[in-house]
Amino acid sequence: MPDRPFTIDTFTSLDPKVPLGPLENKWSHFKNNSRLVSPSNRKNYHIIVVGTGLAGASAAASLAEQGYKVSTFCFQDSPRRAHSVAAQGGVNAMKNYQNDGDSVFRMFYDTLKGGDFRSREANVYRLAECSAHLIDQAVAQGVPFAREYSGYLANRSFGGVQVSRTFYARGQTGQQLLLGAYQAMMRQVGLGKIKSYSRHEMLDLVVEDGSAKGIIVRNLDTGMISRFAAHAVVLATGGFGKIYYLSTLAMGCNGTAIWRAHKRGALTACPSWTQIHPTCLPQSGTHQSKLTLMSESLRNDGRIWVPKQKNETRQAKDIPEEERDYYLERRYPSFGNLAPRDISSRAAKERIDAGYGVGKMKNAVYLDFKDAIAVQGLEVIKRKYGNLFDMYKKITDVNAYEEPMLISPAAHFSMGGLWVDYELGTNIPGLFAIGEANFSDHGANRLGANSLLQACVDGYYILPNTLPQYLASMDDKKLPVVESPEFDAAEEKIRNSLQQLLDIRGKRTVDDFHRQLGKILYDKCGLSRSAEELSKAIQEIDELMALFYRDVKVPGKQNEMNDELEKAGRVADYLEIGRQMCIDALSREESCGAHFREEYQTADGEALRDDKQFRFVSCWKYDKERPSLVKEALNFEFVTPSERSYK
Amino acid sequence: MKFELKIWRQPNPDAKGAFQKYSVKDISPDMSFLEMLDTLNEELILKGDPPVAFDHDCREGICGQCGVVINGRAHGPLDQTSTCQLHMRSFSEEKTITIEPFRAAAFPVKKDLKVDRSALDSIIAEGGFISVETGQAPEANTILIGSEQVEEAFDAASCIGCGACVASCKNASVALFTAAKISHLSKLPQGQLERNSRTKRMVQAMDKMGFGSCSNTGACEVECPQGISISHIAHMNKLYFRS
Numbered sequence: 001m002p003d004r005p006f007t008i009d010t011f012t013s014l015d016p017k018v019p020l021g022p023l024e025n026k027w028s029h030f031k032n033n034s035r036l037v038s039p040s041n042r043k044n045y046h047i048i049v050v051g052t053g054l055a056g057a058s059a060a061a062s063l064a065e066q067g068y069k070v071s072t073f074c075f076q077d078s079p080r081r082a083h084s085v086a087a088q089g090g091v092n093a094m095k096n097y098q099n100d101g102d103s104v105f106r107m108f109y110d111t112l113k114g115g116d117f118r119s120r121e122a123n124v125y126r127l128a129e130c131s132a133h134l135i136d137q138a139v140a141q142g143v144p145f146a147r148e149y150s151g152y153l154a155n156r157s158f159g160g161v162q163v164s165r166t167f168y169a170r171g172q173t174g175q176q177l178l179l180g181a182y183q184a185m186m187r188q189v190g191l192g193k194i195k196s197y198s199r200h201e202m203l204d205l206v207v208e209d210g211s212a213k214g215i216i217v218r219n220l221d222t223g224m225i226s227r228f229a230a231h232a233v234v235l236a237t238g239g240f241g242k243i244y245y246l247s248t249l250a251m252g253c254n255g256t257a258i259w260r261a262h263k264r265g266a267l268t269a270c271p272s273w274t275q276i277h278p279t280c281l282p283q284s285g286t287h288q289s290k291l292t293l294m295s296e297s298l299r300n301d302g303r304i305w306v307p308k309q310k311n312e313t314r315q316a317k318d319i320p321e322e323e324r325d326y327y328l329e330r331r332y333p334s335f336g337n338l339a340p341r342d343i344s345s346r347a348a349k350e351r352i353d354a355g356y357g358v359g360k361m362k363n364a365v366y367l368d369f370k371d372a373i374a375v376q377g378l379e380v381i382k383r384k385y386g387n388l389f390d391m392y393k394k395i396t397d398v399n400a401y402e403e404p405m406l407i408s409p410a411a412h413f414s415m416g417g418l419w420v421d422y423e424l425g426t427n428i429p430g431l432f433a434i435g436e437a438n439f440s441d442h443g444a445n446r447l448g449a450n451s452l453l454q455a456c457v458d459g460y461y462i463l464p465n466t467l468p469q470y471l472a473s474m475d476d477k478k479l480p481v482v483e484s485p486e487f488d489a490a491e492e493k494i495r496n497s498l499q500q501l502l503d504i505r506g507k508r509t510v511d512d513f514h515r516q517l518g519k520i521l522y523d524k525c526g527l528s529r530s531a532e533e534l535s536k537a538i539q540e541i542d543e544l545m546a547l548f549y550r551d552v553k554v555p556g557k558q559n560e561m562n563d564e565l566e567k568a569g570r571v572a573d574y575l576e577i578g579r580q581m582c583i584d585a586l587s588r589e590e591s592c593g594a595h596f597r598e599e600y601q602t603a604d605g606e607a608l609r610d611d612k613q614f615r616f617v618s619c620w621k622y623d624k625e626r627p628s629l630v631k632e633a634l635n636f637e638f639v640t641p642s643e644r645s646y647k
Numbered sequence: 648m649k650f651e652l653k654i655w656r657q658p659n660p661d662a663k664g665a666f667q668k669y670s671v672k673d674i675s676p677d678m679s680f681l682e683m684l685d686t687l688n689e690e691l692i693l694k695g696d697p698p699v700a701f702d703h704d705c706r707e708g709i710c711g712q713c714g715v716v717i718n719g720r721a722h723g724p725l726d727q728t729s730t731c732q733l734h735m736r737s738f739s740e741e742k743t744i745t746i747e748p749f750r751a752a753a754f755p756v757k758k759d760l761k762v763d764r765s766a767l768d769s770i771i772a773e774g775g776f777i778s779v780e781t782g783q784a785p786e787a788n789t790i791l792i793g794s795e796q797v798e799e800a801f802d803a804a805s806c807i808g809c810g811a812c813v814a815s816c817k818n819a820s821v822a823l824f825t826a827a828k829i830s831h832l833s834k835l836p837q838g839q840l841e842r843n844s845r846t847k848r849m850v851q852a853m854d855k856m857g858f859g860s861c862s863n864t865g866a867c868e869v870e871c872p873q874g875i876s877i878s879h880i881a882h883m884n885k886l887y888f889r890s
Contacts, residue, residue, distance in 0.1 A: 065780050065781060076704060077764060078711075078712075079768070080808055081711060083704070085710050085711075086709050086710065133784075136785060137783070137784040140777065140784035140790075142835050142838050144804055144831070147792055147794040148794065150791070151794070153787055183776035184781055186772040186776065187778065190774075221763075250705040251703060251704055251705075252704050285677060289685060289706060290706045290707070292706075292707050391708065394732045395732065397734075461782060555698065556697065561659075561757065561761070564698060
């Protein structure tokens with residue numbers, strides 16, 4: 001196809017660096033054979049960690065404890081505010097405390113299948129393998145996980161699995177795990193081993209002789225641009241779901257760090273794979289800045305339904321039982337309300353699009369606790385979910401103990417991100433990506449309570465073992481200096497691009513452009529996609545990008561605190577990321593996990609995978625017009641990909 | 648709905664700030680307070696006026712980055728609600744809404760409604776942790792903790808670090824924030840061993856960072872978006888005298 005908006009690169013080969021041997025020995029094999037840095041030499045190595053969420057803070061703390069010199073950067077005003085803090089429901093771990101048949105292999109298989117067999121076996125196995133220990137460590141740090149009356153740790157279930165392996169701390173598991181990591185990090189700050197830079201945003205990666213040597217940052221309080229050099233750079237900058245404007249993410253979440261690294265040569269992988277979370281508060285008007293998540297844990301006890309009659313006007317309580325369609329229980333009897341997120345979201349969209357939606361804008365479905373309250377009693381439900389019901393009341397002014405919640409799907413998690421190998425290294429030596437910023441363990445759909453897990457496992461267990469091997473293997477061990485032509489050029493480029501945004505002096509605000517981009521992506525590169533709509537989206541984004549550089553209005557100056565300038569830089573990147581997302585979605589002519597192409601579905605509307613042609617990770621090399629696709633084949637040595645059924 | 652606003656404007660830390668009046672219209676009662684400020688800012692930008700700088704991030708009440716004083720009250724009129732979780736339905740159109748930054752000597756104003764709260768991080772760095780190295784720990788269920796005990800520790804651990812307690816205190820004391828962390832860790836068996844030294848270091852850090860003393864007025868407890876009780880301050884004081 002001559003007018004295809006991408007090229008295919010068959011020359012580049014990517015080495016995923018998966019150790020040889022049986023699945024269960026791979027990680028031990030790596031650890032047994034990796035090169036180390038002796039304790040007395042570690043202080044000579046400088047490491048930059050960008051982002052201080054669960055992945056970044058845990059990696060920074062772990063590396064500093066080993067003796068490396070670490071600098072951390074975050075755009076928030078404290079490392080503790082990173083968006084890991086907002087994760088509600090829990091963290092999965094294979095402890096089998098419930099004696100209900102859990103095992104490392106089962107957790108590995110659940111996660112691989114949950115991701116629709118679009119992730120590396122070895123990575124996923126390691127995630128399950130390291131999970132049990134994470135709970136031990138979090139408890140030692142003082143994370144107040146829920147307990148039974150006996151004092152033993154409690155569990156609950158999450159979507160896509162048939163065991164109870166989710167550990168939780170009320171509806172604030174992310175907050176408590178993050179505080180554990182933040183406190184470990186601040187302990188090292190107090191000891192002088194970490195230098196923490198809050199309110200600093202990474203604006204460029206500096207690459208010298210093909211290796212990552214440092215970053216350019218802007219102090220968001222003063223506007224000052226400065227340079228930092230290091231032996232290795234770790235990006236732990238989270239997901240970019242905020243690209244959809246309306247999402248469950250924090251306002252500041254962005255894709256700038258990974259995108260700028262991409263433009264310096266790091267490959268992205270499957271950027272269009274976005275998890276649209278089924279249980280969020282629906283949009284209620286045009287003023288809205290975000291869609292609040294209601295934890296998936298609510299689906300343990302809440303039942304999801306819509307009226308059987310189209311355009312229903314009666315209140316929920318007036319609709320008799322036989323006129324309610326519990327569509328998840330109907331379509332997926334063995335998993336019911338705990339079907340995985342991609343499937344639940346699509347099922348909700350199907351009902352809403354068919355005219356069965358409820359609420360003011362007919363854009364929601366009911367999540368009903370009536371039966372759970374009748375069986376378990378109000379007090380039990382209050383104890384389990386009290387803070388979520390309170391939050392619901394604050395936002396909507398509705399008491400969900402008395403009437404069902406209104407929920408709707410919203411953009412939530414980026415499965416895609418920077419491509420990394422088994423050692424969490426990108427294709428640029430010295431540049432690592434951890435947590436949500438990378439593409440690795442979740443494949444085409446992430447299971448609930450696996451994101452906290454992956455962030456922690458990457459930061460506490462994997463990177464502290466893999467990054468030292470890179471340091472030990474470096475030829476030139478002296479610290480790079482910031483007085484180099486590459487640093488000069490990178491800084492110059494950043495100053496110019498900031499000035500370019502300020503000089504446009506157009507008539508539309510940054511948010512206005514962001515909202516329009518978000519709408520294009522929601523409609524055409526969201527829950528369901530098609531070649532026709534994706535091609536249109538690429539064209540619309542191109543037009544929007546051109547308009548942005550003609551008509552955006554960014555007030556103020558460079559050398560001062562300037563919130564609009566920060567946002568403008570992020571939205572400029574979002575426009576480019578959005579374009580690549582559409583190209584990525586267009587190039588994958590199959591449906592898998594969250595990537596649902598209307599052209600490729602089974603007779604009953606389920607995702608139709610094409611393992612013959614698309615059993616690979618789509619990795620992208622930057623090009624402004626036509627990025628090129630590099631394929632990392634996924635070899636399944638230990639399991640056979642099957643049709644992913646939850647019926 | 649439409650509202651008259653009186654907002655503190657201060658271009659930088661050294662400038663002398665002042666209140667400025669604005670009016671906003673077409674405000675939906677379902678808008679959050681911060682979305683109302685977004686609306687004002689979009690208007691200001693298009694008019695060529697500098698937008699109001701305010702802190703915010705998650706907008707779901709958990710990151711602790713937002714926080715302003717609204718009509719004299721930190722985080723506004725509702726109990727146990729952070730600024731981002733406040734909606735315009737809680738305000739009546741007749742009254743002017745006055746919006747100011749959190750004020751305390753240890754929280755210098757950076758710009759408009761944004762203040763520097765890094766002193767809170769410094770207090771944590773002095774001892775707000777359990778000194779366990781990452782990557783190793785005994786099996787989690789070897790430490791049994793009663794569910795009530797965990798809940799008690801959790802009540803303290805739920806602090807979001809917004810600093811409303813400081814802003815509400817006439818002495819600008821940070822006792823509630825500090826006590827919440829001390830209580831969280833010392834109420835758990837894992838945190839027992841370092842209890843005394845932690846308390847001592849953190850209490851001394853409060854003074855060093857320029858916060859005032861606690862005189863038990865209880866104002867902090869009233870404004871805390873997480874409803875953290877001042878009983879933790881009593882617990883902290885007990886531990887401090889013991890240490």
